[in-house]
Amino acid sequence: MKWSTGALLMPPAFALLVAGAACSLPTAAPPPASPRVDLASVARGGVLYDKWWKEVEGASEPKGNHPLWASQSANKAKGGATWRCKECHGWDYKGKDGAYGKGSHYTGFPGVWDVAQKKSVAELAASLGDSANKHNAFTGFKSSEVTDLANFLKYGMVDMTKYVDYAAKKPIGGNAAQGKTSYNDLCAGCHGADGKDLNFGDAKKPEYVGTVARENPQEFLHKTWVGQPGSDPTMPSALVAGWSTQQVVDVLAYAQTLPEK
Ligand code: HEC
Numbered sequence: 001m002k003w004s005t006g007a008l009l010m011p012p013a014f015a016l017l018v019a020g021a022a023c024s025l026p027t028a029a030p031p032p033a034s035p036r037v038d039l040a041s042v043a044r045g046g047v048l049y050d051k052w053w054k055e056v057e058g059a060s061e062p063k064g065n066h067p068l069w070a071s072q073s074a075n076k077a078k079g080g081a082t083w084r085c086k087e088c089h090g091w092d093y094k095g096k097d098g099a100y101g102k103g104s105h106y107t108g109f110p111g112v113w114d115v116a117q118k119k120s121v122a123e124l125a126a127s128l129g130d131s132a133n134k135h136n137a138f139t140g141f142k143s144s145e146v147t148d149l150a151n152f153l154k155y156g157m158v159d160m161t162k163y164v165d166y167a168a169k170k171p172i173g174g175n176a177a178q179g180k181t182s183y184n185d186l187c188a189g190c191h192g193a194d195g196k197d198l199n200f201g202d203a204k205k206p207e208y209v210g211t212v213a214r215e216n217p218q219e220f221l222h223k224t225w226v227g228q229p230g231s232d233p234t235m236p237s238a239l240v241a242g243w244s245t246q247q248v249v250d251v252l253a254y255a256q257t258l259p260e261k
């Protein structure tokens with residue numbers, strides 16, 4: 001999905017990127033010099049951020065640890081997990097200054113929030129595409145995928161501290177009744193009205209939409225906003241569907257009322 005700024009048929013989500021910049025979305029409106037924001041690219045960057053090898057053609061889960069992993073010792077994860085952008089930078093994009101500032105996922109690594117406010121898409125892409133930097137040890141991204149990542153960092157990240165009470169793991173200002181309508185429109189078809197049609201865990205330790213919503217609201221917001229890597233059937237992105245951040249927060253509020261078991 002591509003369009004130009006100023007086009008009459010401005011999709012609602014784009015209008016939101018512009019109008020909502022001051023309050024709901026983090027980043028400034030795209031500068032006039034870059035007239036295109038491709039929401040499908042923004043969302044794809046988001047699923048790559050989650051677990052890129054599920055989406056990148058020909059890629060498979062890395063076996064050893066990411067080369068930067070050895071520079072920390074707090075987080076005991078091994079192998080593939082250490083290669084996920086989210087494992088180092090967080091579901092809330094704030095690294096050590098966010099939800100991963102403590103607990104088993106703590107690494108001490110910085111978030112990507114601040115750098116994304118300061119750098120342009122081109123600068124972010126140049127940084128991520130620099131194969132001489134061992135940060136970018138996975139070199140199998142196409143240049144379009146590096147752009148997807150940069151677009152996500154610039155236009156897709158939401159400031160979750162405004163929408164989630166981290167200590168209580170509850171949405172701030174979520175309207176569960178509104179969320180129910182949105183959930184039934186876009187989610188129930190696959191996940192079921194009670195969220196139990198898809199089990200992400202196993203029979204012994206089931207994990208449903210309601211479980212993720214309660215246990216990890218930041219992860220829930222990220223995945224609902226951009227989609228689920230490698231999902232079959234492909235889970236839609238709320239961002240691409242034209243939802244506002246508020247609608248996603250409302251669905252979080254509703255999903256927290258759905259059964260966990
Ligand atoms: C093993 C941990 C780790 C993983 C995985 C990781 N990063 Fe980073 N990232 C870091 C650290 C540490 C820094 C701080 C600067 C450095 O050491 O390169 C950083 C810096 C950055 C920066 C700032 C670069 C700049 O221009 O200043 C961006 C953007 C970034 N990471 C995005 C990503 C994306 C996107 C992914 C997934 C494709 C990712 N990171 C995966 C640890 C990680």
Ligand code: HEC
Binds near residue numbers: 219220233
């Ligand atoms: C077209 C089908 C489809 C639709 C519609 C859909 N999803 Fe999904 N979703 C999936 C699939 C498939 C998975 C992955 C299941 C698995 O890994 O076992 C998934 C995974 C998830 C997960 C994360 C699981 C994890 O790994 O922790 C969440 C949260 C989620 N969906 C929420 C939603 C919400 C909220 C909506 C509506 C905005 C939605 N989904 C709409 C198919 C869908």
